[in-house]
Amino acid sequence: xxSAAQDTAVHTGRVARTFIYLVLLLFALFYLLPFLVxxxxxxxxLSEITSGNMLALPAVWTIExxxxxxxTAQIGVEPTGLKPYFVxxxxxxxxxxxxxxxxxxxxxxxxxxxxxxxDGILFGLMLFSCFIPFQIVLxxxxxxxxxxxxxxxxxxxxxxxxVYGLGFTTLFFRNYYAxxxxxxxxxxxxxxxxxxxxxxRIMLPVSGPIMVVSIIWQFTNIWNDFLxxxxxxxxxxxxxxxxxxxxxxxxxGVKEYNVHFAGAIIAALPxxxxxxxxxxxxxxxxxAGSVKG
Amino acid sequence: MGFLDIRDVTKFYGxxxxxxxxxxxxxxxxxxxxxxxxxxxxxxxLNMIAGLESITSGxxxxxxRVINGVHPSQRNIAMVFQSYALYPNMTVGKNxxxxxxxxxxxxxxxxxxxxxVAKLLQIDHLLDRKxxxxxxxxxxxxxxxxxxxxxxxxxxxxxxxSNLDAKLRVDMRTEIKKLHExxxxxxxxxxxxxxxxxxxxxxxxxxxxxxxxxxGTPQEIYNTPANVFVGRFxxxxxxxxxxxxxxxQEGVPFACVTDSGDGEQLLxxxxxxxxGWDGREILLGIRPEAITDPEGADRGSTNVVSLRNxxxxxxxxGSDTFVTMTLGGIDVTARMRADxxxxxxxxxxxxxxxxxAVAFDPETEKRIES
Ligand SMILES: Nc1ncnc2c1ncn2[C@@H]1O[C@H](COP(=O)(O)OP(=O)(O)OP(=O)(O)O)[C@@H](O)[C@H]1O
Ligand SMILES: [Mg+2]
Numbered sequence: 001x002x003s004a005a006q007d008t009a010v011h012t013g014r015v016a017r018t019f020i021y022l023v024l025l026l027f028a029l030f031y032l033l034p035f036l037v038x039x040x041x042x043x044x045x046l047s048e049i050t051s052g053n054m055l056a057l058p059a060v061w062t063i064e065x066x067x068x069x070x071x072t073a074q075i076g077v078e079p080t081g082l083k084p085y086f087v088x089x090x091x092x093x094x095x096x097x098x099x100x101x102x103x104x105x106x107x108x109x110x111x112x113x114x115x116x117x118x119d120g121i122l123f124g125l126m127l128f129s130c131f132i133p134f135q136i137v138l139x140x141x142x143x144x145x146x147x148x149x150x151x152x153x154x155x156x157x158x159x160x161x162x163v164y165g166l167g168f169t170t171l172f173f174r175n176y177y178a179x180x181x182x183x184x185x186x187x188x189x190x191x192x193x194x195x196x197x198x199x200x201r202i203m204l205p206v207s208g209p210i211m212v213v214s215i216i217w218q219f220t221n222i223w224n225d226f227l228x229x230x231x232x233x234x235x236x237x238x239x240x241x242x243x244x245x246x247x248x249x250x251x252x253g254v255k256e257y258n259v260h261f262a263g264a265i266i267a268a269l270p271x272x273x274x275x276x277x278x279x280x281x282x283x284x285x286x287x288a289g290s291v292k293g
Numbered sequence: 294m295g296f297l298d299i300r301d302v303t304k305f306y307g308x309x310x311x312x313x314x315x316x317x318x319x320x321x322x323x324x325x326x327x328x329x330x331x332x333x334x335x336x337x338x339l340n341m342i343a344g345l346e347s348i349t350s351g352x353x354x355x356x357x358r359v360i361n362g363v364h365p366s367q368r369n370i371a372m373v374f375q376s377y378a379l380y381p382n383m384t385v386g387k388n389x390x391x392x393x394x395x396x397x398x399x400x401x402x403x404x405x406x407x408x409x410v411a412k413l414l415q416i417d418h419l420l421d422r423k424x425x426x427x428x429x430x431x432x433x434x435x436x437x438x439x440x441x442x443x444x445x446x447x448x449x450x451x452x453x454x455s456n457l458d459a460k461l462r463v464d465m466r467t468e469i470k471k472l473h474e475x476x477x478x479x480x481x482x483x484x485x486x487x488x489x490x491x492x493x494x495x496x497x498x499x500x501x502x503x504x505x506x507x508x509g510t511p512q513e514i515y516n517t518p519a520n521v522f523v524g525r526f527x528x529x530x531x532x533x534x535x536x537x538x539x540x541x542q543e544g545v546p547f548a549c550v551t552d553s554g555d556g557e558q559l560l561x562x563x564x565x566x567x568x569g570w571d572g573r574e575i576l577l578g579i580r581p582e583a584i585t586d587p588e589g590a591d592r593g594s595t596n597v598v599s600l601r602n603x604x605x606x607x608x609x610x611g612s613d614t615f616v617t618m619t620l621g622g623i624d625v626t627a628r629m630r631a632d633x634x635x636x637x638x639x640x641x642x643x644x645x646x647x648x649x650a651v652a653f654d655p656e657t658e659k660r661i662e663s
Contacts, residue, residue: 192366192395
């Protein structure tokens, strides 16, 4: 990977190189600015924010806003902080990501290695589902959840996200497995491995990169989703994003901006962590289908 | 009834028939090579034996058991693929024993079988490596090991050597042949390389466009090709197929061919069965090695005919010199000794070993039986 990257790099002069780094640095700072403002203001007492300068470093450092956002802030009518909703989000996102990724992998496996009549059309339809706007499915989805008796529950949300994410995960895995040599599957068949054995022992072990892509994609989308959460969750299953909105919009008393900032960072933290941990595999996985080696 | 029987097997992909009523009966221990140009249906036929492609009609049986519809793993066959198809995530040892594991063989027996095979193929020192850390030839051996370890009734090979470089290909070819002689296994081997077919096989089936053109021993195929296609396909450089007219003089048939100077030359046939063809056009099939310089002519031949002709391009190939000339209006290749002293444009004496000549009917392109 490293040497390949070097081979393709165009050699540039020192001046040009410095210039490029400067520009990149500027852009990076520009993109980091909002986060920086949030971070600075989340560790200030409220008085420092309301008295004026948002960009100044805190005169008095405090983690009070973080504690408040986590466990005592008013969310809607309850002073619970974001903690229970963070847990709700986790309970929703982990199974939803796991199920949609595994099903996507299975779909990709079937669509490429166990071809059947009409598989192309089926894949086309699944692909089509990636382009359906959220708003269109709201009412049919609400009705379906009602019929299934899952309305307002975390499993209901998991189902919604699995269904909605399946198009994407199937697309990822299908394209990845399309480049996977079919002769391997045939060899395994002759060796006596069945449908799931082949999937488990032969396909999955080499699916790392695309697995990461699927997990990051699904995790960020599901964690950050607001519309489905606002539409289908009730108080016990409300995800983080909706709770954050309620925190910020709580009508009672003064607006505690520092607490809002802290809450917003808490809400963004898991996706940040996922990116930092697995981000470099993300690009690698996306490239894997198009470039060999 | 043979060991592996292919009876009236056809294959359709949608409306296109890619194999037409194939009949082959293979004896135990036989090394059958399926050879033919690209797209003729060799792999399809092999995959049907393996159970990887469905059989549209007809029957395949092994040891008298019809195996249509039987799962590939239950047919007691093993296959070596062109790409080797080694599992990239498993070590060499795991690759070889995976099939045994899937068939529920105990760990202890697996280890034993692995060591036997590894010793046989001289890959003992590679067992802990991943396929990605092997050279082409080593991967080839591992792929064969994976097939051997199962002790199957029939081995299926699909162009196993085509990914190797020329030198290694020759080495591995010899090795496969030795292995067959040592283990006495039944092998069906697909290739489009006619030299591989000639050297390895006990019998060859030549396929073209889904038809078996000829099925026979390498000698039969080479010396008495069933038709023009087989004659041209087997052998390198290809057999010369020269338009000629039959002239029978006192009961003895001759081939009349036009030489490079538009004169008529007579070549006496060795066999007499062409009497009925007097005055009619035929195609004279003669291999390059049967046209030589007079000193290089086959001493064992009963019928060497001398012919003078002007020669065109000469191509020294180290062991021989290939000489091209015009005869019967087409380019004809002769194979002369390496140190023969001829130049472009010379008119020289040539020796035609007519014992080796065959005649084809120009209408059907089939060989005229002797
Ligand atoms: N899945 C398929 N659908 C339709 N036609 C196919 C399919 N697979 C193969 N064919 C056709 O069947 C014919 C035989 O294919 P096959 O792969 O057996 O050729 P081959 O003799 O092995 O050639 P090669 O030497 O190139 O491997 C070809 O004309 C090919 O186009
Ligand atoms: Mg083939």
